[in-house]
Every structure is written in structure tokens, then in C-alpha cells.
Amino acid sequence: MKGFKNTVIGYEGMDLLKYLECGDLREGFARIKCPDCHHEFILAFSCRRRWLCPSCHNKKVVQFGHHLKEAVLYPVPHRQYVFSIPKILRKFFFYDRKLLGRLSQCAVKGLTKFFQLTLSKNGRRGWATLSSCFTDITS
DSSP, X not given: OHHHHHHOOHHHHHHHHHHHHTTOGGGOEEEEEOTTTXXXXXXXXXXXXXXXOHHHHHHXXXXXXXXXXXXXXXXXXXXXXXXXXXXXXXXXXXXXXXXXXXXXXXXXXXXXXXXXXHSOTTOOXXXXXXXXXXXXXXX
């Protein structure tokens, strides 16, 4: 690993190195002891790299979902809508990330108008938007 560290540079390179070290006891760990039964075990440190490390990313997704359920969303029916960008347009969003926010705003405005026209006026609508950029890794 030492020779590999010398060849990788930049921010992306550091993320890759952290991912490769994720869960490796040689890179650091915590000793955890149960106060009741006094059983001890070792827990390796994680890289905490979202999107790159599947293990750490999944943990963040679960935490975000739990936060939405417990602190943000009311216990009423919910719907999920997924919008994807055609591959030919993705390069524009890759180089100008602010476009993702504007795209989310357009989607919310469009859905709001649709629901105003089709549903009763009694209901309240709320939105939680999330932009995922898998193009960074796959293309």
C-alpha cells in the first residue's frame, strides 16, 4: 500500500485511499467493552466516504431515512418520484452542480402544479429532494 500511496494524488486520490483503508484494523480501531458482561471486542474505524465506499454510504442512507421518518415526515402516506437526466445532458450537470438544484426546483414546481390541478385543495404537500450523481463514478 505504501508504494500505491505515492502514485495517487489529489482529493479523489485521498478518498480512494481512505476507502481502501476502511475497516482495516491496522489503520485504527476502538476497543469496546460491555458494562454488564464485560465482553470486549474491537471495532475498526470506517472511512466515512459517501458514494465511494458501499458500506459507509449505506450507513449514511439509513441514517438519513431514519431522520426523515422520525423528525421530518408526518405519519401519512408518501410517494416517491424519481427523475433521471438523459445521458447526453449529464455532462452539463457534471461541470455545473448548481444546475442540480435548479432541476430539483423545476421538478417540485411541476409536481406542485400537477397536484394542485388534480387533487383536492384540502391536502398539504411537502417535498424532500435529493440529487444523486452516479455519473461521477460510472462514466
